[in-house]
Amino acid sequence: MFERDDLIIEARHLTKSYQISRNRTLTACDDVSLNFYKNRTLGIVGESGCGKSTFIRMAVGLEKPTSGEIMFHGKNITERKGEELRLSRRNIQMIFQDPGEAFHPRMKVKEIICEPLLNYNLIKKNQMDSKARELLEMVELPGSFAERYPHDMSGGQRQRIGIARALALEPEVIICDEITSALDVSVQQTIVELLLDLQKRKQISIGFISHDLALVQQFAHQIAVMYLGNVVEILSGKEVSTKARHPYTQALLDSIFDLNMDFSKEIVSMESEIPSPLNIPDGCPFQNRCIHCMKVCRAEKPGLWEIEPDHLVACHQFNRFNYREDQ
Amino acid sequence: MLEIQNISVNYNKSGKPAVENFSLAVKQGEICCLVGESGSGKTSVIRAVMGNLSRQGRVTRGDIFFEGDSLLSYTANDWRKIYGTEISMIFQDSGAMLNPIRTIGSQFVEYIRAHGTYTRKEAWEKGVQMLEHACLPDGEHIMKSYPFQLSGGMKQRVGIAFSMVFKPRLLLADEPTSALDITMQAQMIRQMMKLREEYGTSIIMITHNLALAAYMSDHIVVMRDGKIADSGDRDHILHHSQAEYTKKLLSAVPSLGGDNYV
Numbered sequence: 001m002f003e004r005d006d007l008i009i010e011a012r013h014l015t016k017s018y019q020i021s022r023n024r025t026l027t028a029c030d031d032v033s034l035n036f037y038k039n040r041t042l043g044i045v046g047e048s049g050c051g052k053s054t055f056i057r058m059a060v061g062l063e064k065p066t067s068g069e070i071m072f073h074g075k076n077i078t079e080r081k082g083e084e085l086r087l088s089r090r091n092i093q094m095i096f097q098d099p100g101e102a103f104h105p106r107m108k109v110k111e112i113i114c115e116p117l118l119n120y121n122l123i124k125k126n127q128m129d130s131k132a133r134e135l136l137e138m139v140e141l142p143g144s145f146a147e148r149y150p151h152d153m154s155g156g157q158r159q160r161i162g163i164a165r166a167l168a169l170e171p172e173v174i175i176c177d178e179i180t181s182a183l184d185v186s187v188q189q190t191i192v193e194l195l196l197d198l199q200k201r202k203q204i205s206i207g208f209i210s211h212d213l214a215l216v217q218q219f220a221h222q223i224a225v226m227y228l229g230n231v232v233e234i235l236s237g238k239e240v241s242t243k244a245r246h247p248y249t250q251a252l253l254d255s256i257f258d259l260n261m262d263f264s265k266e267i268v269s270m271e272s273e274i275p276s277p278l279n280i281p282d283g284c285p286f287q288n289r290c291i292h293c294m295k296v297c298r299a300e301k302p303g304l305w306e307i308e309p310d311h312l313v314a315c316h317q318f319n320r321f322n323y324r325e326d327q
Numbered sequence: 328m329l330e331i332q333n334i335s336v337n338y339n340k341s342g343k344p345a346v347e348n349f350s351l352a353v354k355q356g357e358i359c360c361l362v363g364e365s366g367s368g369k370t371s372v373i374r375a376v377m378g379n380l381s382r383q384g385r386v387t388r389g390d391i392f393f394e395g396d397s398l399l400s401y402t403a404n405d406w407r408k409i410y411g412t413e414i415s416m417i418f419q420d421s422g423a424m425l426n427p428i429r430t431i432g433s434q435f436v437e438y439i440r441a442h443g444t445y446t447r448k449e450a451w452e453k454g455v456q457m458l459e460h461a462c463l464p465d466g467e468h469i470m471k472s473y474p475f476q477l478s479g480g481m482k483q484r485v486g487i488a489f490s491m492v493f494k495p496r497l498l499l500a501d502e503p504t505s506a507l508d509i510t511m512q513a514q515m516i517r518q519m520m521k522l523r524e525e526y527g528t529s530i531i532m533i534t535h536n537l538a539l540a541a542y543m544s545d546h547i548v549v550m551r552d553g554k555i556a557d558s559g560d561r562d563h564i565l566h567h568s569q570a571e572y573t574k575k576l577l578s579a580v581p582s583l584g585g586d587n588y589v
Contacts, residue, residue, distance in 0.1 A: 047508040241584035255513035257538035269513030
């Protein structure tokens with residue numbers, strides 16, 4: 001399913017730490033390795049503060065990693081700067097969470113969606129009108145919207161403008177940071193459908209960040225679950241509801257309200273708070289909230305082990321299992 | 328216990344009403360959820376019950392009865408007697424309700440003493456007890472904290488603790504979980520269900536999460552453009568609804584192991 005040839009971005013061991021005071025550092029992202037493939041969707045799921053936004057900000061180049069490297073078609077782009085950085089931005093575009101804040105309020109829609117093209121001298125000013133119409137049609141909006149301002153559009157329409165702007169440069173990768181969380185469910189569905197339709201037509205790679213596991217599992221080819229800066233499980237979207245193994249993924253699944261759930265059963269929830277990222281415990285980051293916590297979890301941090309093809313789990317329970325099988 | 332009869336809410340005299348002909352009856356111990364898209368008038372309904380419609384908002388038609396009394400005829404003084412003690416409210420973001428430069432304790436004590444006759448010390452103890460009841464262990468510590476020292480989930484639980492001090496008979500909740508992570512959300516919902524079991528509190532809750540509404544409520548009202556599009560119990564809404572709009576909403580909700588696009 002994931003061909004080496006289709007690999008576009010490879011993030012290798014990305015770590016980002018912020019110095020809070022002289023002897024305290026906050027590790028927002030700890031040794032994260034994830035890949036973006038052509039025509040595939042990578043979903044990143046986790047609670048607030050789990051480092052998912054930090055990770056993609058590094059992948060897009062908005063933030064410099066403390067260590068680790070980002071490979072774009074096999075070329076290291078971690079240290080790019082100046083003109084090189086500017087040109088490389090063409091290939092990776094981003095759509096933001098709040099469509100109300102992502103645009104300049106005094107720019108017309110046509111100026112917004114054509115700005116990236118003008119920046120790279122791909123069109124001339126007098127071509128703006130026709131190009132804007134073309135892009136608007138792509139995101140299923142009437143061409144007359146070109147003359148509007150962002151404030152006289154609904155949230156869903158604005159998010160479509162966000163998609164049009166991101167796709168104007170025909171990037172190979174687009175990153176969506178919680179793009180549906182400010183929208184109503186019915187609008188959310190149409191936005192997701194549009195995105196998938198565009199993916200099919202243009203073979204783009206999508207990075208989709210969300211806290212809504214139920215939404216992401218509908219269309220992501222691969223899902224990475226993050227917890228306190230660490231990736232704890234990577235598996236295919238289709239298998240989330242049946243094959244998730246990590247206790248944290250299980251807990252997330254248990255606390256989702258679902259229309260097909262058993263309404264007579266009480267909802268299960270973790271009763272503890274997520275620990276502060278400033279004092280992540282040694283060993284497994286999830287140890288304090290885990291019901292299967294063992295001695296080894298407090299001492300040693302689990303690596304990501306492959307328990308079946310394309311399914312990786314960072315949990316000591318599965319390490320032991322592997323070990324036994326090897327014997 | 329609460330009866331809303333054909334109310335209409337207008338924000339300006341000439342314009343279209345935000346809520347039109349809305350009726351709802353809530354019994355003691357009943358949980359009712361209002362669902363609908365943004366702009367469908369859910370918040371206007373709750374605010375009308377609470378008597379604090381924003382800006383020029385007014386109830387132009389109909390009436391609201393709480394325990395047989397018309398709430399619309401209440402004066403500011405009458406309101407003060409029932410706020411907090413009979414009817415209380417949880418907001419979407421309890422952090423915004425708290426004063427950022429005062430400790431939780433000082434605000435909690437003020438709140439308790441404003442509505443009941445307690446000494447400072449009694450009020451403090453009551454506060455600690457309520458916080459612990461709302462699943463915030465170490466209430467003393469929370470009382471001495473400032474709002475910025477607490478996480479979003481903790482602040483929301485402080486909001487619950489505030490609203491439950493006087494065991495109100497009616498609790499209004501405006502999207503209390505939408506700013507929270509899903510694990511926190513499940514915790515909050517369990518807590519609210521506990522209130523009903525322990526005190527027989529009736530709850531009217533606004534949510535845009537249909538599955539959540541189905542899980543917790545005895546009665547679901549689907550709103551659209553200020554009108555009731557559909558209403559009924561869980562079974563009716565999920566399985567036997569005739570309303571096109573309800574079906575459309577249901578089909579848009581992502582479901583685990585349900586439809587898959589790839």
